[in-house]
Amino acid sequence: MLSEFSLIDRFFARRAAARPSDAAAGTLGIGDDCALLAPRAGEMLAISTDMLVEGRHFFADVDPEALGHKALAVNLSDLAAMGAQPQAFTLAFSLPKAEEAWLAAFSEGLFALAERYGCELIGGDTTGGPLNLCITVFGSVPPQAALRRDAAQPGDDIWISGTLGDARAGLGVQRGEWTADASDTATFRRALERPEPRVALGLALRGIAHAALDLSDGLAGDLLHILERSKLRATVDVDDVPRSAALRRLAPEIQRRCTLAGGDDYELCFTAPVAARAEVEKAGHEVGIQLTRIGTISALETAADRPAIGWRDASGAPLSLTLQGFDHFHAD
Amino acid sequence: MLSEFSLIDRFFARRAAARPSDAAAGTLGIGDDCALLAPRAGEMLAISTDMLVEGRHFFADVDPEALGHKALAVNLSDLAAMGAQPQAFTLAFSLPKAEEAWLAAFSEGLFALAERYGCELIGGDTTGGPLNLCITVFGSVPPQAALRRDAAQPGDDIWISGTLGDARAGLGVQRGEWTADASDTATFRRALERPEPRVALGLALRGIAHAALDLSDGLAGDLLHILERSKLRATVDVDDVPRSAALRRLAPEIQRRCTLAGGDDYELCFTAPVAARAEVEKAGHEVGIQLTRIGTISALETAADRPAIGWRDASGAPLSLTLQGFDHFHAD
Structure with missing residues (x-):
């Protein structure tokens, strides 16, 4: 199992690392105990978390690229509803087994949407288990302007x-x-x-x-x-x-x-x-x-x-x- | 299922609401699309997420009070490792069924530790599914002092x-x-x-x-x-x-x-x-x-x-x- 899950970690961490992190503004991303994140000056972080479970939120035969899109989209939708500007997200998931083609398609759907909204993957967790996706998303909003x-x-x-x-x-x-x-x-x-x-x-x-x-x-x-x-x-x-x-x-x-x-x-x-x-x-x-x-x-x-x-x-x-x-x- | 999961929501939301939220410093907690959170002035948020799955991270017959403690403890440990002061957490979980005694004990272990560290539950998600716990925790740390x-x-x-x-x-x-x-x-x-x-x-x-x-x-x-x-x-x-x-x-x-x-x-x-x-x-x-x-x-x-x-x-x-x-x- 170790090698499989190392593969997953590398897969997601590599794509995440393609964006500049640890910038002056910024974030200490994947690879440490915690990520570091700040809202824009004078603003607050808007935070939402959603868990998606196979058989309940999606079918077992779902297109993994569409699932990657939707898992993040439903979280970004919560930021939209607060009038918040997307900044970052964490992804924790459990998988019965690590299939490279499935993971490639899932991460493609996920990162295509993330990059479109400038929303950086800053941390996560992967484990074996029944398919379950938990995303926590972070946006920035002036508190008095929050919807x-x-x-x-x-x-x-x-x-x-x-x-x-x-x-x-x-x-x-x-x-x-x-x-x-x-x-x-x-x-x-x-x-x-x-x-x-x-x-x-x-x-x-x-x-x-x-x-x-x-x-x-x-x-x-x-x-x-x-x-x-x-x-x-x-x-x-x-x-x-x-x-x-x-x-x-x-x-x-x-x-x-x-x-x-x-x-x-x-x-x-x-x-x-x-x-x-x-x-x-x-x-x-x-x-x-x-x-x-x-x-x-x-x-x-x-x-x-x-x-x-x-x-x-x-x-x-x-x-x-x-x-x-x-x-x-x-x-x- | 609806009434069961409304019960869970109320159970956790009630305990969370016992702490003052939406304070001047503060947070807009459970009940909106997002929580609002800011680090202390001049600091950044340290963020970590962990997913715990039955049969992998704990046994099915685990004492639920101990599980509530440990699920948050492993996340607070990540904040400790960064030198961050705990502030808040979100809890997403899937459960096969909502047993009131199990949930009461689990939340007792969780909130006892949370309150000891001044760490407020600010949001979450509950759904049916195989037992899975995903906590994301937030602390505050001056970026130059982060370990x-x-x-x-x-x-x-x-x-x-x-x-x-x-x-x-x-x-x-x-x-x-x-x-x-x-x-x-x-x-x-x-x-x-x-x-x-x-x-x-x-x-x-x-x-x-x-x-x-x-x-x-x-x-x-x-x-x-x-x-x-x-x-x-x-x-x-x-x-x-x-x-x-x-x-x-x-x-x-x-x-x-x-x-x-x-x-x-x-x-x-x-x-x-x-x-x-x-x-x-x-x-x-x-x-x-x-x-x-x-x-x-x-x-x-x-x-x-x-x-x-x-x-x-x-x-x-x-x-x-x-x-x-x-x-x-x-x-x-």
Whole structure:
């Protein structure tokens, strides 16, 4: 086992070492007991950790290059949701055995995304065991500019980046829950396997958005996190939730299920004051990402009132939805 | 599964929230997309990550309270080896099922150690899957005071804290490789299950020690890391390597195997100039930890010379040792 895992260490350490480390600004990277890292002057480190387990977050036959991409993408998405600039990450993983071709493809997907966002591998751990990936990611953000979940205000618009539901639609096709033609299937699969973290958008929304998070568990559950932390309510126009042309070709009830409770979207959901609409749209234009208003934040009306989402149809009439929370690939 | 894992989240989040967070100094802890953390003014964050897997790093029937202690202890040990002051950690883990008694004991061991070192849980992730624990730990250190692996100098003394080999002796008893009486068995088991990170010693050695690391994989392999990073050689007096009275009751060849290649010791191995001997001993006194000189660092003599350890017996004669590297519980 030793030689196998030395191989892994060298494989990842070599690629990591291709970037300048131990720079004046900088980091003491792989090879010591700890890495050293500092946020930018006057800023703080935004830190998030995610663990991905085979059979729960991905299938055993997943394309390893796509897995490398997604393992880091879901972490960068958390930085995007805080308006943080990616700096570095650590990677710990357990593997049943060290297959060079698998590791080469996995690390290619991982480092291609890392290099695109200037995010350096600064440390890690490898061990034998059932396949498990744990990434911890570090970004830099001025604390007063961080996009927090508890900062929504009554009257705020609720915005969504990109489109929702394609990843859940892709999972449904893989599971045989519904079918789609080859082109739409490819669209869905790409959304499921290769989410793009909205890092540039998160940075552009500093000073504009009030609250933000990334949609990993489905709009219904995730928006509720903002409401609970901010002690507010929301009204969402269900038919305004943006979806792809491919998703529009599935049945309306599947569209609703995928967009509202799908998960694995990794788009940003954020709130911003009505007065900031032009600024929000300008930020979207600058980063080339479609932004859509889907509803409004309001105050709790009585002491007994609880944070909740009111759903409306296209006519403005209330909809009673029974959404299965976390109805997506990873059940927790 | 949802309710089970919500229970876990609440369990850990509640204990984490018992400490003040989001303070002026501070951190935005559990409940947002990221935690926010900054090192002390003028310092950097020292960061280390370790993954522990059932059957490899611990037995399935491990005392969960001891496991909680050890999972954090091995990470704090990496901070100690850098001379860093613990600040915070993240915990990601996968569990086959959520048993409340197991989680209560695990979190008790984890938080008891965390609180003793003022190290706050600031984020995490829980999921279903084979038992796997991934902790990432954060400390603060002035970059010029960090105890690096590449900073040894020719002529330096080599020092060891505490005693080596008890953890490996305990594993041998568990495996039936050798036997010991009940009292010695308890001593060995405690060393294996409840290592104490040498945080106070690491802090006391700032500005005194040149190079340092913590002994997790056995002296022979770990000291070589310092030599390779510093491009130097070492001579070690094998019989000077400190060991407990319990270990001295095992056969001499077992003592040697456990002290030199045992692993799981989590003592510090460091180098310091001869002129600093009195300061080193004073630092050891102050923190109440026995420190022992076991050898000397020397320069490579020719261009073809490689970093290596020369072992000597009590008479000063060279010993040819065939040490099985990483001859301990986790084989990688």
